[in-house]
Amino acid sequence: MTTRPLFRDDAYQAECTAQVTALTPEGGIICDASVFYPTGGGQPGDSGRLDWEGGAISIATAVKGDNGAIILVPASPVELPPVGTQVTQRLDWALRHRHMRVHTALHLLSVVIPLPVSGGAIGSEKGRLDFDMTEPPEDKQQIEDRLNALIEQDLKVSDDWITDAALLANPALVKTMSVMPPMGQGRVRLVRIGDDTTQVDLQPCGGTHVARTAEIGRIRIGKIEKKGRQNRRVTIHLD
Template sequence: MPTELLFRDDAYEPGCEARVLAAGPEGVVLDRTVFYPRAGGQPGDTGTLRWPGGSLAVADTLKGPDDTVLHLPDGGPGDGALPPPGTMVEAVLDWPRRHRLMRMHTALHLLCSLLPGVGVTGGQIGTEKSRLDFDLAGAALPEKEALAAAINALVAADHPVTEGWISEAELDANPGLVRTLSVQPPRGAGRIRLVRIGDGMPPVDLQPCGGTHVRATGEIGPVTIGKIESKGKANRRVHLALAD
């Protein structure tokens, strides 16, 4: 039985009630969850599972087999008491951490929008700093100060951030929507989730993404551009951080 991904419908839901489907050394599987499993450069969520007579700190969340989600106990799989299958638990996110990752993830989409047509070869989202790697073969990277001014202007404009779905056939007809060269959108479900920033035509940014985001760019807050590193003949790594 697959885990229902509640964060797909509402990334702002901080917790939920769920039933334990399985619990073992590999982690705890629930029938539904607000916890995002590590994927696409976004870390897995942390938090707590609570049930009558027990609780468990969740140190990480991973994708499991057959479209399930594994909630890993603090200290590693198999550490501490586990809720038996069938137990009803309250799954509660470390919300401040999740919200900061949402702000970071949306900020990276804005950074990506400032280099239209440039492929992204890698990326990592963190609570303190994040990065994107760009394939700049035949293109120039703006100066750090110009990038900082441009991304903060997009933040201040408070553009709406929304999600939608297209079919795999529609994505095949619009391959330019995919900016990441190293990671392709997951296939097999028949549809692809799109994250859209801005309500104009064209939007500020539009690309496939399964991660969690804030509702508007103003929620990100001021962004700082850190060092820009050379990672090969054409690759440049751009670091960013939130000001608070």
């Protein structure tokens, strides 16, 4: 029951027509295509709604299923569209766009703090990365200033694909310590910030991002917390 992930080709597509291909025993809906991003990589699943002739439901989130399926999870137990129904998927675009802004900002944070990343999470108002950092940074304001300077450069954000073998041969591309990018399909998606002359970051990522860094807006650095002997959690906020 593979679902075509439309968000992978166009993170700005907020609506599509799709066909219901299966219903899960738990009350989830699987379609042949999806603009809904499923929870993964620290990024929450999208919410929104489904409309079809004679019915409509709110979607609370989306999650990954087996064999490449994306399962849309209704916000409440209601009558589901039967298999074969043509539905219109509509994202909560404002929420998705905030996730995109925070996600791209976190990639830039990993540039400003060039240390291994041990964890992370993306929200609609803030996000955080956990770094392998034994001592807290001396100047939090300097981190904020450098981060916003990168954002203001209005760098292009794009993606590319490399083979699993090429990624294994270049382990420096992987910044996360605890989670390896998903492999086994033969290729891995890379997200690039900047172009040939202005590139500042290139790393594996399956999430959604803004098209240019200026779209993020200004970022404020929040708490820097100790989370273990060698771990510091740095939180960013959308201003």
